[in-house]
Amino acid sequence: MGLKACKKCKRLVKGSKCPVCKDAKLIEAWKGKVIIINAEKSLIAKKLNISEAGEYAIRI
Numbered sequence: 001m002g003l004k005a006c007k008k009c010k011r012l013v014k015g016s017k018c019p020v021c022k023d024a025k026l027i028e029a030w031k032g033k034v035i036i037i038n039a040e041k042s043l044i045a046k047k048l049n050i051s052e053a054g055e056y057a058i059r060i
């Protein structure tokens, strides 16, 4: 599928490192994803400590 999950922020990224954390620790074996459109209003975002819109892995 090409997307990997950042171990730190759980963001799904293409390529070899997270553009937010500048971290190369990516996990290929993530399960399930959530798309956050409005992080401020999203209960899921709050639960996962996400403050920015984007695609995130829910189980890594």
Ligand SMILES: [Zn+2]
Pocket: 006, 007, 008, 009, 010, 011, 018, 019, 020, 021, 022, 023
């Ligand atoms: Zn990250």
